Amino acid sequence: MRLWAIQRVTAAVLALAVAAHLATILYAVRGGLSAAEILGRTRGAEGWLLFYAVFALAAGLHGAVGLRNVAAEWLGWRGLRWDATWLAIGALTAALGIRAAWGLYHA
Amino acid sequence: MKVRIQRDGGMAEYAVAARASQTVLDVVTEIQREQAPDLAYRFACRVGMCGSCAMEVNGVARWTCRTHVSRVVGADGVLELRPLANLPVIRDLVTDMAPFFEKWSRAGGQFVPKDGVVPAEFAVVPPASPQRREADAGIECIGCGVCYASCDIVSWNADYLGPAAMNRAWTLVNDERDGARAGRLRAVAGDAGCHSCHSTQGCTERCPKGLDPSGAIAGLKRTIFWGLA
Incomplete structure (x- = not known):
């Protein structure tokens, strides 16, 4: 039940976050893309840090819960050991994403 | 019409005369009475009240007593019957509920x-x-x-x-x-x-x-x- 709720709530977050992310990409690449331009936008910007931290956390959790279900139903991979594996993969995905967002903020 | 039935040891094939208003349960009963007395299947009320005659008819689970052959028989004139999916088979068309x-x-x-x-x-x-x-x-x-x-x-x-x-x-x-x-x-x-x-x-x-x-x-x-x- 908790995993199901996490999956639904993160899906709702991702629906908005992905849309905002794509819109930002479309806006940012107009007239060419450069590292300096990206950093100019993200450096020291708490709003973007918060947005991408939440985005990365939701993506990590959503991916891990989804993979757990797919693996259980299609491959029969069930049990505590697999749950721990998916939790680790989800936490790693989220951590890498948040680390990247922090890097852009702090660069 | 050709009727293929999943039995212990593989698919068995029977030929049954097509009749008007014939149900799938009629076909199974005719096969058991006329051709294969050891065919196991389950039914009771024959009128859609008890729910015991359910089987897979051409791949779809149905009550056989409430299913007319004419509505489900394939274009090739074949009727394929198997026991209900997702349940252990006791014998032939009978599953353990x-x-x-x-x-x-x-x-x-x-x-x-x-x-x-x-x-x-x-x-x-x-x-x-x-x-x-x-x-x-x-x-x-x-x-x-x-x-x-x-x-x-x-x-x-x-x-x-x-x-x-x-x-x-x-x-x-x-x-x-x-x-x-x-x-x-x-x-x-x-x-x-x-x-x-x-x-x-x-x-x-x-x-x-x-x-x-x-x-x-x-x-x-x-x-x-x-x-x-």
Whole structure:
């Protein structure tokens, strides 16, 4: 039940976050893309840090819960050991994403 | 017409005369009486009340007594009969329904009166109340197992409670006389319960009584999410 709720709530977050992310990409690449331009936008910007931290956390959790279900139903991979594996993969995905967002903020 | 039947040891083929208004159950009965006296199959009422004659007819779970051959026979004139999917086969077309009903009890399918005793007075339940309507919508299930055999989730996870058991649980969750609501909601939550349902609605599509187990499962998800989250 908790995993199901996490999956639904993160899906709702991702629906908005992905849309905002794509819109930002479309806006940012107009007239060419450069590292300096990206950093100019993200450096020291708490709003973007918060947005991408939440985005990365939701993506990590959503991916891990989804993979757990797919693996259980299609491959029969069930049990505590697999749950721990998916939790680790989800936490790693989220951590890498948040680390990247922090890097852009702090660069 | 050609009839292929899954029997112990493989598919057996029989030829049966096509007749007007012939049901699939008529065909099986004719084969057993005229050609294969050792063919095992199950039926009782022949009129769609008991739910015991369900089988896979050309790959779709159906009541054979309420299925006219003319409506399901393939373009090649072949009728293929197999026992209900997702259940252990006892012999030929007869499945063991024990795991199916065992899940009803695992899903909290028994009515438990409030405070443990049935009150002396009849309970007055307004038929038009929203809760009673929800319960009424699912109460006509006769436990034939067609939904269970049509459920992908059961085929992926043998522990999954299945549509009929959770449809039953949903009728009791909406029964205001019932006293085991919390325990029942816990019993249907989790990997083997309502949260594993993909809402593909094979159960609702195939239910011969026109019930909506998929909607019942969605109701359980909703109730648990807003009640216990």
